[in-house]
Amino acid sequence: MSESTVRIGLVLPDVMGTYGDGGNALVLRQRLRLRGYDAEVVEITLGDPVPDSLDIYTLGGAEDSAQRLATRHLQRYPGLQQAAAKGAPVLAICAAIQVLGQWYETSSGERVDGVGMIDVTTSPQPKRAIGEVTTAPMLTGLTAALTGFENHRGGTKLGGDATGLAKVTRGIGNGVGDGLEGVVQGSVIGTYMHGPALARNPELADLLLSRALGVTELAPLPMPEVEQLRRERLRA
């Protein structure tokens, strides 16, 4: 690994890896390599402190019990919080939104203090949200519909410091009646979309990468298979 290698932190895949969201780190790495950058995925497990020196971070979804372990670890080793405060992009999927928030209630009704990086709170909803979700992005820099697969019981309410990532056009999203999906606050972007999200939404992948690299534009990467999958998902 050289000085110029872009380092992608895959945070706690041992506990936050249930839904295949580790694929987001692979997508980031591949899109960098195809453009000629050196890029590596750095896995941070429960056995490691969390470094604050990586260029970009991603965390995946998990079951309630696993997300509690992750919460405790991130509170004990605040490298992610420090990196985000310095501007490193963080992509949080599903349970990771809940973990990075102020607090969340598990399906059994127990309230757990979150990491406090984003101004959101999460409570279980009467019905689990499962299925395809499609949204219209609200974040500047995104123009294409976002698509993914959601599977969560928690409903996430945004506080005053957080904004939605997108408006739901199909599916449930954050699930508290405001029609929003995901969250944006500072350098953190959260979404309930599995898929993995970045394989299905290359524009979001490139937005994160351009922020990590500090560039305004990246060379286009035409991928007909991805475009076809997107068309199918939007039609389905």
Ligand code: GLN
């Ligand atoms: N355990 C959380 C919930 O059900 C998150 C699930 C997930 O990450 N898919 O809301």
